[in-house]
Every structure is written in C-alpha cells, then in structure tokens.
Amino acid sequence: MSLVFPFTAIVGQDEMKRALLLCAVDPRIGGVLVLGDRGTGKSTAVRALAALLPPMRAVIGCPYGCDPKASSPCEQCRVQRKASGAGVLLKSAKVPVPVVDLPLGATEDRVVGALDLERALTKGEKAFEPGLLGRANRGFLYIDEVNLLEDHLVDVLLDVAASGENVVEREGISVRHPARFVLIGSGNPEEGELRPQLLDRFGLSVEVRTPTELKARVEVVRRRDAFERDPAGFVEQWRKADAKVQRQIDAGRARLESVVVPDEALEQGAKLCIALGTDGLRGELTLLRTARALAAFEGSESVQDSHLQRIAVSALRHRLRRNPLDDSGSDIRVERAMDEVFA
Amino acid sequence: MTDPRWQDALAAAALLAVDPVGLGGVVVRAAPGPVRDAWLAALAGLLVTGAPVRRIPAQIPDARLLGGLDLTATLSAGRPVAERGLLAEADGGVVVVPMAERMSAGTAGRLAAVLDAGEVRVERDGIATCWPTRIAVVALDEGLESEDRPPVVLMDRLGLWIDLDEIAPRDLSPGPWDASDVVLARAALRTLNAADSSESAEAIEALCGVADAIGIASPRPVLASIRAARAAAALEGRTHLAPDDIALAARLLLAPRATRMPPPERPSDDASDPPPAPEQTATPPQAGEAPESPPPPAAQSDSNEEQTSAPPDVDASGQSGADPDTTNSGASDPVDEARPLAEVVLEAVQSALPAGLLAQAGDSRTPRSGSAAQQRSGRVGAARTDPRRGRPDGTQRGDPRRGPRLDLVATLRAAAPWQRLRRREGSRTGIEVRTDDFRVVRRVQRATTTTIFVVDASGSSALNRLAEAKGAVEILLAECYVRRDRVALVAFHGQGADLVLPPTRSLVRARRSLAGLPGGGGTPLAAGLEVGATVADTVRRQGDSPLLVVLTDGRANVSRDRQPGRPRAQDDALAVARQWRTEGYSALLVDTSPRSHPAAQALAQAMGARFLPLPYADSSVLSSAVTATVASERKGPSRQQGRV
Numbered sequence: 010m011s012l013v014f015p016f017t018a019i020v021g022q023d024e025m026k027r028a029l030l031l032c033a034v035d036p037r038i039g040g041v042l043v044l045g046d047r048g049t050g051k052s053t054a055v056r057a058l059a060a061l062l063p064p065m066r067a068v069i070g071c072p073y074g075c076d077p078k079a080s081s082p083c084e085q086c087r088v089q090r091k092a093s094g095a096g097v098l099l100k101s102a103k104v105p106v107p108v109v110d111l112p113l114g115a116t117e118d119r120v121v122g123a124l125d126l127e128r129a130l131t132k133g134e135k136a137f138e139p140g141l142l143g144r145a146n147r148g149f150l151y152i153d154e155v156n157l158l159e160d161h162l163v164d165v166l167l168d169v170a171a172s173g174e175n176v177v178e179r180e181g182i183s184v185r186h187p188a189r190f191v192l193i194g195s196g197n198p199e200e201g202e203l204r205p206q207l208l209d210r211f212g213l214s215v216e217v218r219t220p221t222e223l224k225a226r227v228e229v230v231r232r233r234d235a236f237e238r239d240p241a242g243f244v245e246q247w248r249k250a251d252a253k254v255q256r257q258i259d260a261g262r263a264r265l266e267s268v269v270v271p272d273e274a275l276e277q278g279a280k281l282c283i284a285l286g287t288d289g290l291r292g293e294l295t296l297l298r299t300a301r302a303l304a305a306f307e308g309s310e311s312v313q314d315s316h317l318q319r320i321a322v323s324a325l326r327h328r329l330r331r332n333p334l335d336d337s338g339s340d341i342r343v344e345r346a347m348d349e350v351f352a
Numbered sequence: 353m354t355d356p357r358w359q360d361a362l363a364a365a366a367l368l369a370v371d372p373v374g375l376g377g378v379v380v381r382a383a384p385g386p387v388r389d390a391w392l393a394a395l396a397g398l399l400v401t402g403a404p405v406r407r408i409p410a411q412i413p414d415a416r417l418l419g420g421l422d423l424t425a426t427l428s429a430g431r432p433v434a435e436r437g438l439l440a441e442a443d444g445g446v447v448v449v450p451m452a453e454r455m456s457a458g459t460a461g462r463l464a465a466v467l468d469a470g471e472v473r474v475e476r477d478g479i480a481t482c483w484p485t486r487i488a489v490v491a492l493d494e495g496l497e498s499e500d501r502p503p504v505v506l507m508d509r510l511g512l513w514i515d516l517d518e519i520a521p522r523d524l525s526p527g528p529w530d531a532s533d534v535v536l537a538r539a540a541l542r543t544l545n546a547a548d549s550s551e552s553a554e555a556i557e558a559l560c561g562v563a564d565a566i567g568i569a570s571p572r573p574v575l576a577s578i579r580a581a582r583a584a585a586a587l588e589g590r591t592h593l594a595p596d597d598i599a600l601a602a603r604l605l606l607a608p609r610a611t612r613m614p615p616p617e618r619p620s621d622d623a624s625d626p627p628p629a630p631e632q633t634a635t636p637p638q639a640g641e642a643p644e645s646p647p648p649p650a651a652q653s654d655s656n657e658e659q660t661s662a663p664p665d666v667d668a669s670g671q672s673g674a675d676p677d678t679t680n681s682g683a684s685d686p687v688d689e690a691r692p693l694a695e696v697v698l699e700a701v702q703s704a705l706p707a708g709l710l711a712q713a714g715d716s717r718t719p720r721s722g723s724a725a726q727q728r729s730g731r732v733g734a735a736r737t738d739p740r741r742g743r744p745d746g747t748q749r750g751d752p753r754r755g756p757r758l759d760l761v762a763t764l765r766a767a768a769p770w771q772r773l774r775r776r777e778g779s780r781t782g783i784e785v786r787t788d789d790f791r792v793v794r795r796v797q798r799a800t801t802t803t804i805f806v807v808d809a810s811g812s813s814a815l816n817r818l819a820e821a822k823g824a825v826e827i828l829l830a831e832c833y834v835r836r837d838r839v840a841l842v843a844f845h846g847q848g849a850d851l852v853l854p855p856t857r858s859l860v861r862a863r864r865s866l867a868g869l870p871g872g873g874g875t876p877l878a879a880g881l882e883v884g885a886t887v888a889d890t891v892r893r894q895g896d897s898p899l900l901v902v903l904t905d906g907r908a909n910v911s912r913d914r915q916p917g918r919p920r921a922q923d924d925a926l927a928v929a930r931q932w933r934t935e936g937y938s939a940l941l942v943d944t945s946p947r948s949h950p951a952a953q954a955l956a957q958a959m960g961a962r963f964l965p966l967p968y969a970d971s972s973v974l975s976s977a978v979t980a981t982v983a984s985e986r987k988g989p990s991r992q993q994g995r996v
Contacts, residue, residue, distance in 0.1 A: 048570035126478035
C-alpha cells in the first residue's frame with residue numbers, strides 16, 4: 010500500500026480532525042459529513058485517519074471481520090461458534106480497521122453484495138459475495154463527493170446505516186449480515202445540496218474552509234510538497250505525533266464507558282436542542298455521545314460544559330430546520346443558542 | 353513575429369509534457385480551429401513516445417470510462433473478465449476531453465477522484481479491482497460565455513489554464529523544444545525533486561503570497577505551480593530553481609485564476625531600484641506588454657534566466673532571440689538577486705492578469721462564476737432521459753451495450769433452464785448465455801419540475817412586492833429541494849430582463865443571487881416574458897417540465913424594442929403571452945397590484961395561465977399558492993414525461 014499523508018501533519022482544520030477522531034473513539038456517534046471548499050484536505054484527512062486507527066481483533070476467515078466477542082455476529086461466525094461450543098472464542102487476529110472507499114460509479118451489486126460471478130460462471134453455483142457494505146463492517150465507509158452519489162445508492166446506504174444490518178434479498182440469494190460502519194461523506198455544497206434525509210443521518214457535520222492566514226497556507230503547501238517529494242521521510246517525521254494520537258484513541262475507547270454524564274449535562278443538552286428546535290431526539294443523543302467521546306479522548310472523568318460547547322456546532326448545525334428567511338447561517342444560530350443556554 | 357501568448361501556450365505544453373501527473377493537466381479555452389489543433393499537435397509532439405492519448409466523449413457511460421465486466425470475454429471464457437475503461441487505458445498518457453464545459457458533474461467527480469488517487473478503483477458488475485492510472489487531463493473548453501466553464505472540481509485539479517482564443521493562426525510558430533528535450537528534462541526533474549533546497553521554501557512562500565494577493569483560495573493551484581516551476585527549471589537544464597522558473601509558473605498557473613487585483617501599494621524603495629523601475633511604474637497598457645518580453649523558456653539557451661526583467665524590445669526578436677538574452681543576462685542578473693523573490697513573481701503575474709478583471713472585481717459573484725456552469729452542466733446529465741439513471745424498476749430483456757445496466761442474476765437465471773439443452777447442441781462446458789438471455793435493469797425517472805419565477809422588479813409594481821417574491825422563492829426552494837425540483841428566477845425592470853438565478857436546487861446559490869436582486873425603473877413586461885420563455889424552453893429540452901410563475905401588476909410600459917409607451921408595451925406583452933400559450937407552458941400569473949387590474953387578467957388569459965389576484969400576499973401565502981399549482985400541473989407534464 011502506498012504511503013498516506015500523516016494525520017497530524019494536516020494544518021489546521023481542527024474541527025474536522027476532532028470530529029473524525031471522536032468517531033474513531035465512539036463509532037455510535039454516527040459518522041461525519043465534511044462539507045467545504047476545494048482543496049481543503051477533506052479526502053486527505055479521511056485517508057490519513059485510516060492509517061492512524063489502532064488495529065482491531067477479527068475472526069480469521071470471516072468475510073465481515075466479526076469481533077470474536079460480538080453479540081450479533083454474522084451467520085458464518087454463528088455457525089462456527091455453535092460448532093466449537095460455548096465459551097470457546099473463535100480464532101482471531103489483529104487486522105487494520107477497514108476504511109472502505111465507495112467510488113462514484115460503483116454499481117449496486119458491488120455495494121450491497123451479490124451473486125459471486127466467478128463461481129456462478131465457472132461452477133454454476135450460487136454463492137454470495139459480500140459488497141462494500143460488508144467489507145466496511147466495524148470500520149469506516151467513505152464517500153467522496155457524496156452529493157453526486159446516485160439516488161438509489163443513497164437509499165441503500167440510509168437503510169443500512171440506520172439498521173446496522175445489510176439484508177440482501179435478490180433473486181436466488183437471501184443473505185443478512187452485520188454492516189455497522191461509520192459513514193463519512195465529503196462534498197462541496199456549491200455543487201448541489203444533499204438530500205435532507207441523508208444530511209440528518211450523519212452524526213456530525215463539519216465545515217472546512219481554506220485557511221485565510223498566509224502563514225498557514227504556506228505551511229499547507231510546504232508540507233504537501235515535502236510529502237510528495239519524499240513520502241517515506243515525511244511520514245517518518247510525523248510517526249511519533251501520529252502514534253501519540255493513536256494511543257489517545259485507544260485510551261479514549263477504554264475510558265469511554267466509564268465517563269460519567271451528569272444530569273446537568275443532560276439538561277444543558279436538552280435545553281440547547283429545545284432552543285434550536287431540532288427535530289427528534291437524534292440531535293440530543295449525538296450531542297451527548299460526542300461530548301462523552303471528547304471527554305474520554307481528553308482523559309476527563311465526566312462530561313463538562315466545555316465538552317458540550319466545543320462539539321455543539323458540529324453535532325447540531327445540520328439539524329436545524331431550514332428557515333429561508335433567516336439569513337444567518339446555522340453556525341451562528343447554534344452559537345447564539347449556546348450563549349443563552351450556557352450564560 | 354510570433355504572439356507571446358502562443359509562446360506561453362507552448363511553454364505550458366512543454367511543462368505538461370515534463371510533469372503530466374504533477375500538473376494534473378490543462379484547461380484549453382479555445383474554439384475548435386487551427387490554433388487549437390496546432391497546440392494539440394505541439395503537445396502530442398512533446399509527449400513521451402508511445403504515451404497513450406484517449407478522447408472522452410461528453411456523455412460517456414461508466415462502463416467505458418472506468419471499466420467493468422467485459423461481457424463478451426466473460427461469456428466466452430466462462431469466468432469473469434475485467435475490462436479496462438478509457439481512463440485506465442490512458443495510464444502514463446493524456447486524456448483529452450472535448451467540450452469539457454458540458455461535462456456532467458458526475459463524470460467530473462469520477463475524473464477528479466482518479467486524478468487524486470492516480471488509479472481507477474472499480475466496483476462494478478461483480479468486478480472489484482484497481483488499475484494504475486497516472487494521467488494528465490486536457491480539457492478543451494469551448495464555452496462561449498464566461499459562465500460556461502468546465503466543472504469546478506475538474507478545473508481546480510488541472511494546473512495549467514491557457515486561452516488560445518485571441519491568437520491568430522498566422523502567429524503560430526513551432527516551439528523551441530522537441531520530445532528529446534522533454535526526456536532530458538524528466539530526468540533533470542527527478543534530481544530537482546530529490547534536492548530539498550532552501551530555494552523551494554522561498555519559492556513556496558513567494559507563490560503562496562501571490563496566490564493570496566490575487567485571491568486564489570484553493571491550495572491545489574499553488575502546489576501545481578511549484579511543480580511547474582521545477583519542470584521549467586528542468587526544461588532549462590538547471591539543477592536549482594531560478595526566479596524565472598517561479599515567475600513563469602506563477603504567470604501560467606496563477607494569473608489566469610486571479611479573482612481580484614493584487615493590493616496596489618508597493619514598497620516605496622522600489623522606485624529607487626533603477627533598472628526595473630520603468631516597468632514597475634508602467635501604466636496598465638505597458639504592463640500588458642511586459643509578458644511579451646519573456647518568451648520564457650522560449651529559447652533553448654539556458655541563459656535566459658533574466659527574461660522577466662528583460663526590456664520589452666527583446667520581444668521583437670522573439671523567441672529566436674537567444675543571443676540578445678545572453679548579452680543582457682549579465683546586466684539584469686543582479687537586479688533579480690537584489691529584489692525579493694515574491695516581488696518578481698507578483699510582477700510577472702500582474703502583467704498577465706486577465707483583461708477585464710478590474711471591471712469584474714466589484715461583482716461578488718465573479719470568484720464563483722464557475723459554479724453556475726457547474727450547476728447547469730451537472731443538471732444536463734441528470735435530467736436527460738437516460739436508461740442508466742433513476743430508480744431501478746425491475747428488469748427487462750434488452751441489450752446492455754445500448755446503455756442500460758446488465759442485470760447479471762436475471763441474465764443467468766434466464767440462461768439457466770436452457771443449459772442442458774445448449775450443452776447438448778454444442779460441446780462447450782460452463783454456462784452458455786445467449787443474446788436472448790440478456791436482462792437489463794429498467795429504470796424510471798421521476799419527472800422533475802423547474803419553477804421559473806418571472807418577477808416584475810419595476811418601480812411601479814414592485815419594490816415592496818419584490819421582497820415577498822424573494823421570500824417565496826426561498827420557501828419554495830426549501831420545498832423543491834425536498835422534492836428534488838429546481839427553481840429559476842427572471843427579473844425584469846428598467847430596460848430589460850435578466851436571468852438572475854439559472855435553474856438550481858442549491859439554497860446557497862439562490863440566497864446569494866436573491867440578495868443581489870435590483871429593483872426600480874420601467875416595466876418591460878414583454879422582455880421579461882420572453883426571457884422566461886427562453887428559460888422554459890431550455891428546461892424542457894433538458895427533460896424537465898417548466899412551470900412559469902409570473903408576478904406582476906400586468907401594466908407594461910416598456911416595449912420589446914426598449915421604447916417607453918404603455919399601449920405598445922402592452923401589445924408586445926400580450927403577443928409574447930400568446931406564444932406561451934402556443935408552446936403550452938404551464939403558467940401561473942400572480943397579480944401583485946393593490947387592486948386587481950383588468951390588464952393582468954387579460955394577460956393571464958392570453959398565456960393560458962391560472963390567474964391569482966393577491967393584493968396583500970405575503971411570501972408564505974404566495975408559496976402555498978404556487979405549491980398548489982405545482983401539484984395540479986405536475987400530473988399533466990409528469991405523465992407526459994413518463995411516456996418519453
């Protein structure tokens with residue numbers, strides 16, 4: 010595999026980096042939508058994240074990379090577990106967390122999985138070949154230019170992302186397998202907006218802008234140039250910083266369950282959502298989960314106002330009901346509400 | 353005498369040949385013709401021998417662009433056989449995109465992904481694979497209007513932008529390089545890339561500074577300009593970056609992207625610097641000539657480092673002037689050394705800034721102008737009745753080579769029952785699939801509606817109603833966006849009518865153009881209706897159903913030929929309205945006058961529109977009225993669309 014630009018070498022874009030890291034700490038946050046200007050390192054950040062993630066333990070030979078301790082494993086693992094008896098863990102190995110690209114132009118059969126063409130043609134037998142959704146299980150599914158994705162694929166994604174399970178009922182085959190993944194989409198809103206259903210399906214939404222400061226821009230170009238001319242050397246230079254973040258993710262995951270969410274934080278979160286009039290409970294849930302992940306990532310024991318404040322904009326800006334007559338952007342509206350709630 | 357712009361274009365071709373992947377490619381703005389052909393031939397002559405060149409037609413199917421299953425080979429071999437697409441076939445070479453301004457957003461997105469990754473990732477028809485695809489893209493931009501440009505995602509990734517439209521065929525001359533120079537330069541480039549010199553750091557700073565000064569936001573062009581500077585140095589056989597290389601790169605890559613003039617204030621000590629002073633204090637016309645002096649790497653001689661500061665008279669001797677260069681190189685050398693690099697570069701860029709930039713500078717939309725074309729071209733692809741788009745709706749027998757997607761399972765299923773029989777007939781093993789078995793996915797495309805608002809922004813009717821109209825458009829847009837419909841806005845006032853908002857679904861764009869909507873003046877109703885009809889016609893040809901919503905008091909006072917006078921104006925408006933009726937456009941006329949006026953009603957009758965007097969309408973009442981009309985009109989046109 011070719012070397013990727015190190016995560017920690019990305020200049021600025023703190024909101025985007027934080028959102029990605031928090032999803033790595035707690036995948037239940039529900040993914041990140043990265044919208045913004047051209048050339049701001051959206052794709053770079055996602056690919057860099059892939060190289061940064063601590064490896065996971067997966068059952069050897071399982072096409073979906075099931076956790077040997079998973080409560081709802083895939084069909085194959087279930088059968089094998091039964092065969093090997095209760096209390097015996099299936100053989101597993103450390104594997105890199107999958108970060109699967111959904112390229113534009115992918116066909117539905119490759120996304121959801123379909124009849125294994127090779128076996129159908131050579132042996133004339135029906136066998137299921139997992140698609141990208143199966144491969145992304147327990148990892149990340151990345152869609153660049155998500156606003157250009159064909160509608161019928163968007164529908165499939167929404168359905169699977171919501172249920173965590175991919176059900177394939179096509180002529181001749183009937184398969185269901187776990188497909189829990191963190192959905193990451195990126196795009197430029199100027200090239201056509203996202204369907205609202207998809208928008209609200211992402212846990213966090215971040216906006217990236219080109220750095221306005223000349224110094225930062227020089228640094229962006231300089232690092233990119235250095236990386237391109239000597240990838241190995243450049244990656245080596247940043248290895249330590251990357252390793253530190255990786256340890257932080259690991260520690261954050263370990264601490265996640267023990268982080269306390271005090272009643273005051275719950276109340277503040279609810280107040281914020283009410284003030285903004287966000288639909289449904291999803292906003293509130295995401296807000297608290299993200300705040301908790303941030304607390305865990307930073308080594309705090311409990312969720313504080315400061316955690317909520319830092320992630321509120323990312324968690325809520327895409328959930329506001331559109332008010333075309335209010336010209337102020339979503340960010341400002343969230344910040345205004347925060348000023349009230351945290352006054 | 354050769355045109356300096358042609359020299360620049362040739363330099364661009366040479367740089368591209370030296371570092372095709374690093375520069376990403378080139379946008380060639382030119383009408384088809386001898387000049388463009390000559391440039392393409394020059395580029396082809398410089399490319400490494402054997403480098404593939406492929407042309408992408410505007411509406412290429414994914415199977416051909418990206419690759420996928422080779423059906424014939426698969427069936428004859430009895431196992432899946434993958435087939436490379438055009439992009440992967442062009443690995444190591446160049447992909448030419450004619451009519452790039454018409455490229456769909458989808459195709460552009462795919463190309464961009466391939467340029468970024470240097471490979472084609474295929475997840476199609478049971479094939480999952482990766483093909484190395486190190487290519488440069490030559491986008492031939494034949495757009496006539498300034499808004500008509502290739503998709504932004506692509507433009508951003510193609511480092512070089514050249515414009516050949518102003519170059520006369522008689523000015524063409526062969527370039528100073530040939531393929532062997534490029535081969536040498538490529539080797540030199542490797543050495544240059546390996547050396548991490550302090551010059552690089554300085555060059556990066558200078559180029560970033562210039563990009564900042566002329567309003568280039570994306571870092572990609574800056575990065576490409578560094579590579580271009582190295583390629584230029586390599587082409588000259590240098591082992592380090594010279595100020596000229598950087599100046600050339602800035603002029604070729606950054607200047608065409610300028611969205612604003614650099615800040616005017618210059619360091620005052622400049623004037624005390626004798627040799628460059630005449631040029632720096634030069635008035636705009638002279639500054640325009642400045643780029644003519646450097647036919648930069650135009651001469652093979654490696655001593656033309658100082659061309660940027662060479663006096664304009666060198667340009668008379670043109671690119672054959674290797675000798676004058678040599679003579680004056682010694683003289684101007686210290687000058688460049690003395691001045692900060694950033695300044696040299698900025699000067700080079702300034703002289704090459706596109707004409708008219710100053711005039712556009714006040715126009716806030718200018719920096720984003722690409723997005724309009726983007727939006728439009730993106731829609732052309734999506735709206736077309738296309739067997740590859742829409743929601744799958746079962747399968748049918750058909751020929752997958754004609755566009756629709758093969759449904760493999762259905763095809764195999766169809767073939768299965770006959771296998772024993774067919775095997776008995778022939779002697780082949782494996783599954784035998786015949787043409788009759790092919791099943792393709794059938795798709796239904798929901799007809800979308802484009803609501804075109806024709807708004808009277810004249811002084812008489814409107815200033816207050818204009819705000820309501822704007823509000824209604826925004827509310828409708830929010831609704832349309834859920835329904836995946838589009839909105840457009842035509843405003844008329846004063847002397848004529850403008851398409852203020854081309855058909856769009858983007859709230860961002862709509863809000864921006866609505867905010868800048870002007871008002872006041874006479875009521876050129878006929879002109880407004882005419883523009884509305886033009887938009888409706890375009891929309892219809894794109895496969896959408898147009899719905900026209902006219903907001904006016906119906907009292908025209910400017911005629912079609914821009915003359916004031918109520919009776920003529922009224923007659924003209926009625927004439928256009930009758931045309932609408934002939935064309936069969938669905939329309940809604942909202943009378944915005946405080947007291948309903950017979951003129952408006954007559955107009956509605958003439959155009960066959962529903963008439964809606966709304967003396968005190970606020971935007972939400974208006975939008976719900978429009979929604980109701982959309983709902984009732986939808987049934988007619990959509991059914992029609994469904995049959996197509």
